[in-house]
Amino acid sequence: MGIEIERKFLVKGDGWRSLGSGTIYRQGYITTENKINTVRVRLIGEQGYLTIKGKTTGATRAEFEYPIPKEDALFMLENLCDHPLIEKTRYKIKQGELIWEVDEFMGDNQGLIIAEVELEQENQAVELPNWIGQEVTGNLQYHNSNLVKYPFKKWKDEHR
Amino acid sequence: MGIEIERKFLVKGDGWRSLGSGTIYRQGYITTENKINTVRVRLIGEQGYLTIKGKTTGATRAEFEYPIPKEDALFMLENLCDHPLIEKTRYKIKQGELIWEVDEFMGDNQGLIIAEVELEQENQAVELPNWIGQEVTGNLQYHNSNLVKYPFKKWKDEHR
Numbered sequence: 001m002g003i004e005i006e007r008k009f010l011v012k013g014d015g016w017r018s019l020g021s022g023t024i025y026r027q028g029y030i031t032t033e034n035k036i037n038t039v040r041v042r043l044i045g046e047q048g049y050l051t052i053k054g055k056t057t058g059a060t061r062a063e064f065e066y067p068i069p070k071e072d073a074l075f076m077l078e079n080l081c082d083h084p085l086i087e088k089t090r091y092k093i094k095q096g097e098l099i100w101e102v103d104e105f106m107g108d109n110q111g112l113i114i115a116e117v118e119l120e121q122e123n124q125a126v127e128l129p130n131w132i133g134q135e136v137t138g139n140l141q142y143h144n145s146n147l148v149k150y151p152f153k154k155w156k157d158e159h160r
Numbered sequence: 161m162g163i164e165i166e167r168k169f170l171v172k173g174d175g176w177r178s179l180g181s182g183t184i185y186r187q188g189y190i191t192t193e194n195k196i197n198t199v200r201v202r203l204i205g206e207q208g209y210l211t212i213k214g215k216t217t218g219a220t221r222a223e224f225e226y227p228i229p230k231e232d233a234l235f236m237l238e239n240l241c242d243h244p245l246i247e248k249t250r251y252k253i254k255q256g257e258l259i260w261e262v263d264e265f266m267g268d269n270q271g272l273i274i275a276e277v278e279l280e281q282e283n284q285a286v287e288l289p290n291w292i293g294q295e296v297t298g299n300l301q302y303h304n305s306n307l308v309k310y311p312f313k314k315w316k317d318e319h320r
Contacts, residue, residue: 030191030197030199030212031190031191031197031199037190037191037240039190039191039199039212050210050212050226052190052199052210052236052240054239054240062235062239062240064228064232064235064236066210066226066228068224068226072224075222075224076212076224079214079222080197080212080214080222
């Protein structure tokens with residue numbers, strides 16, 4: 001079993017772009033109706049993953065991830081997941097001891113860029129790079145599973 | 161990817177009991193709100209399994225099953241699955257070329273005994289043993305995922 005402790009931020013400016021290279025992620029959710037647990041199918045290049053996540057408490061969430069065949073992931077993305085799928089480019093950027101994952105969304109979520117950092121403990125000190133903006137940890141609106149039904153392009157101006 | 165083609169029947173009498181030995185299955189569902197796909201966690205002895213099933217069409221259903229560590233299964237059964245869990249003894253009974261799986265339910269589903277047979281094709285001829293009763297293939301009420309919320313003991317007499 002895994003525990004995911006993660007803080008999430010909006011990104012400002014382009015200062016992060018030169019710091020890492022990007023990989024395309026394609027993912028979908030087998031269940032979004034039940035808002036507590038999510039079941040995610042993800043394809044990164046030739047490798048599929050199936051991920052179960054439990055309830056979020058603070059910045060902590062139980063997470064179980066299993067590699068699955070690409071063909072299984074493709075079938076599930078096409079036939080079992082809610083559409084539209086989430087497509088994004090993920091940049092991994094090392095800053096000091098931490099790895100930041102910057103997700104630049106495409107499609108209906110174009111314009112949204114989110115940075116995540118995985119921690120060992122909830123109260124761990126984090127030095128924020130200057131391209132990090134507002135913290136959105138725990139804000140369900142920014143959960144990728146919610147970006148399927150309520151993509152960024154539908155958000156009202158006051159939420160931006 | 162797998163395709164599950166399965167016919168399901170009620171069981172009558174005890175003629176099947178001497179024909180195979182039983183193993184205890186403990187399972188739960190991470191999602192039952194979305195009635196099309198199910199995500200099942202199962203523990204058989206020391207081995208956990210995670211299973212994704214798609215929409216049922218006739219007797220056919222897309223199915224993906226992955227072995228997972230026992231500890232993962234235990235955590236998910238306890239913390240992520242809807243309760244009560246499904247507990248049953250499964251008997252595997254060979255009759256001719258076919259393997260029948262007879263599930264004898266416990267707990268809130270005690271009294272319910274279902275036999276399933278997996279087929280290569282939907283129209284495959286099946287010789288029914290004399291302990292096989294009414295066919296319930298495609299009847300959602302008998303899906304294990306629905307037995308969590310609507311267990312057998314709550315069914316009205318007219319459904320029995």
